[in-house]
Amino acid sequence: MHRKAERHAGRRRALMSLVFAVGVGLLTPAALAATPTPESATQCGGILKRAKPSADDPNQLSYKFTCDWGVSAYTLIVTRKPNDDATIDDFSSSVSVFDPTGNPLSTQSFTCAATIPGDGINCNAGAGGYMAAPNWAEGTLDTTDPYCPNIPKGSPAGTKPEPAAVVDLVVSDTTGAEDGPFRLRLSGRCPVVHVKPKAKAKAGGKQGAAG
Helix, strand or coil, X not given: CHHHHHHHHHHHHHHHHHHHHHHCCCCCHHHHHHCCCCCCCCCEEEEEEECCCCCCCCCEEEEEEEECCCEEEEEEEEECCCCCCCCEEEECCEEEEECCCCCEEEEEEEEEECCCCECEEEEECCCCXXXXXXXXXXXXXXXXXXXXXXXXXXXXXXXXCECCXXXXXXXXXXXXXXXXXXXXXXXXXXXXXXXXXXXXXXXXXXXXCCC
C-alpha cells in the first residue's frame, strides 16, 4: 500500500511540474518530445452476470467493475476470434456509479457510445468528471450471440461450437494514463456443449451375384 501511494504521489508531483513548466514556457519542443507518458499503475477488477433477456436483447449481460484510482473513461472490448467486428448488439448508454455499500451516486456516472453491431463500447465521465475509488460502475451489454460456447440453431451435425466471448476492460485514469486490459469473467460456469455426431456413411450397394 505504501509503495503504491508513493508511486501515485510521485506521479502527481511529476505532472504538476510539467504543468508549471508549460505554463511559464520553459519546455522546448525537444523537451516535450522527451517527456515520459504517465505511469500506468491503476488496477481494476470486475465481473459479468447473466441479465434478464428480452425480445430485443436475448443475450444480455450486466457488468460491474471497480478500480483503486479515479477513472475518467473506459472501453469494453468483446472478441471471440481474430478479426471479430460485430460481437456487440446493444448496450446501456448511461452507466450508474455506486459507493462500496451499493448506494447510487448522483454526482458520478458515465455516458457510453458505440457503433452497433461492433466490438467495442466507449464510456466517458464528461469534462472534469471521474469515478472515485473504490466506487464501482455497473452497466449492461447484449452480445450478438450467446456469451458461452454455442452451436447456432439449424447447424448441420458435426458443427463445432463457436468459442465463448472474451470481455476486456481498458480504463483511462485521472492522471491521463491508460490501464489494462482487465478481463471481466462470467460469474458461474457455461454449460457443456455437445456436438451432434455426423451420420455414419452407409455401406456400399449390393454385390452382384456370383457367376
